[in-house]
Amino acid sequence: MKHIIKLVFSALLLAVAVGSCRDDIPELNRPADYESPSAVAMFEGFWTGMNNNYVFWAHDPTDWDQIYREYKPKFEALDDAVSEERMNMDAAVQEIRTYFIEMTTNLIDGHYALMFGDLLGGSGFSPSGARHAKEPGYHTGDNMIDYIYNDLSTHYLKPGALRGQAIFQDDVFGAVTGKLDVPGKNIPYFWLSGFRLTALLFLAEPLTDYKDTNPVDVVRSFFNTILQEPNVDGIVIDVRSNGGGMTTDLDILMGSILVGKPFTYGSNRTKMGDGRLDFGPEVPLVVQPYANLQKDVDESKKFPTNPHPTTKPIVVLADVNSVSCAELTTMGIASLPNGYFVGERTWGGHGALYNNERASVWKNAGEFSTLHLKLVYTPFQQFTYQDGQVYEGTGFPPRPELEVKYDGAALATGKDKQLEKAIEVILSAQ
Secondary structure, rough: OOOHHHOOOHHHHHHHHHOOOOOOOOOOOOOHHHHOOOHHHHHHHHHHHHHHHHOOOOOOOOOHHHHHHHHHHHHHHHHHHHHHOOOHHHHHHHOOOHHHHHHOOOOOOOOOOOEOOHHHHOOOOOOOHHHHOOOOOOOOOHHHHHHHHHHHHHHEOOOOOOOEEEEOOEEEEEEEEEEEOOOOOOOEEEEEEEEEEEHHHHHHOOOOOOEEEHHHHHHHHHHHHHHHHHOOOOEEEEOOOOOOOOOHHHHHHHHHHOOOEEEEEEEEEEEOOOOOOOOOOOOOEEEEOOHOOOOOHHHHOOOOOOOOOOOEEEEEEOOOOOOOHHHHHHHHHOOOEEEEEOOOOOOOOOOOOOOOHHHHHOOOOOEEEOOOOEEEOOOOOEEEEOOOOOOOOOOOOHHHHHHHOOOHHHHOOOOOOOHHHHHHHHHOOO
16 A cells, blocks of 8 residues: 555655745646646646636636635645555545535536546546535436336327437437327427437438337427428427537527527627636527538538428427526527427536537637546536526526426326426417
8 A cells, every 4th residue: 555655646745845835826737737646736737727728717606716725735735644654545535536526516517527537536526416416306307208208198199199219329319209189289299308410310320229219200200290380389399308419409400490590599608718717709609590501512411491480389398407408499499589488497507518628729618637537527618698697507497487397296197287388388379
């Protein structure tokens, strides 16, 4: 054990000597610059990466300078204890993990996750996940997904409804569509578990390993219904417990199928430099028909734009487990003159992600890694809704009269109060 401790913290004395000469906040460097395996170097690399790359400092209440002043001495003390062999390796690792969790526990970023390297015991930590788990009445998405996929069509959809599920990009993708069983009304319903439309429809090989129906066929069935039937009485888009995905799907679902023309409902802001508040201007988020983005593609391969977008109610269903692109979809539909949001406050994580560490250099923001953190998962953009509010960390709420909380007991009997409210909204608008 002594040999391991000395090996892992071999750079301790040099790190402490350098750190003890500097009481001010350090100049900005890249997280990977801190290659020493000492505890204080782990802290310096992480603190610097967050200082440079985190895009929510203008709204996050965490005092990152105070974090530096409070935690750097703790990591230095940990190095001292280990170097003098007054702490075993397991205890040191646990202390380091605890400090990382404490430093990040109040961050508002709804996507944020720490993924620890092997030396720190692996696995990770999600601040927003930990907070939601402690909320009264919180429910995971598993029961909702199970209900929608297995039971909803039996209770609420007319015969002929389709459902399909497949493993796609190491994740389960499911979709359900059909007509709501409302006498004398034509109300298409569509649910998808995640936003993978761009990849499924354009970039991937056809799925062959699936359950029930190929989910691509389920998606196309709903799209064809909307494209071919101009006289619908309303539409229900269900993104409950949808974990998000590709933001280009906004252009497919909303731009092409539901709205049929460009529109905007908020803006994105990105970093212009390494400084904590070095932001560029707010840039409108423009949703537009997907064909507009394919001007050089053969006409036969372009995704169609709805020539008769509905003016009847479009109701989006969302819940606390609707996150990322599911939240952006919820906000987008809610912004429409004929759009309604029924359900409960969403997760609170809708900053755009760029799943490549080069974003740290290209965009001065986003995910990064250090010597002993495999990944610090965080967006490179901040989204502001059209009302000027940033809902990161708090979630996007429905209007009070359209709020319907999750009711697991009712779902167990086949009664979906949120969907019934959506139907009520559509019928009352006739």
